[in-house]
Amino acid sequence: MPSDDVTYQDLVDRISYSDRYSDDEYEYRHVQLPRQMLKLSASTESSIFFEPDSNVLRLLTEDEWRGIGITQSLGWEHYETHAPEPHILLFRREKDYQKKYGNGMR
Template sequence: MGASKSWNNFTVTAPGEAVNSPDSIMSYKQIYYSDKYDDEKYEYRHVMLPKDIAKRVPKTHLMSETEWRNLGVQQSQGWVHYMIHQPEPHILLFRRPLPNQKA
C-alpha cells in the first residue's frame, strides 16, 4: 500500500489503508459495540458511531465489510450490515448466522 500524505489538514490514503491522525484515533475509541443478542437464526449486534464518522456512512445502500471496516468498525468476520434504521443512521445494525444456520 502507498504511504499516507497530508495536504491542507486532509489525510489522503490508499484504498483500505487506515487513517492514523489523532482525530481519527479518538473517534475510533468512541465507537460503541453492543453486547450480542440472538434469535433462532441469527446473532445480532449494533454499533454506535460518533458524529464525525457517522456522516461518512452511505445513505443509499447497506455497507460491504470493506466499507464498514474503512470507517473504523472492528469486529470478527462474518458480520453483515443488514439494516438502516432511518431515525438513527449513526447506529449500524449487524447480524450473522448462528453456527449450523444458513443465511
C-alpha cells in the same frame, strides 16, 4: 475533517459495540458510531453511508465498514439501516458461525 481537538482515530476509539443477542437463526449486535463521524462522512462528496445523490441510507459492504474503523470477528453483515438513528449500524451473522466455520470464511 475533524477539528484540531478530535482526530479520526479519536472517533474510531469512540465506536461502541453492543452485546450480542440472538434468535433461532441469527446472532445480532449493533454498532454505534460517534455522530461526528457520520457528519464528517455526510459532508464529503462521496459519503459511504448514503446512496449517491440522495439522503437514502444504504448497507455497507464488509470492506466499507471495516474501512471506517469498525472491528468485529468474521461473518458479520450490515443488514439494516434505521433512518432516525443513522449512526447506529445493525449487524447480524449466522447463529453459531464460529463453531461452524472457525476463523475461515464460508
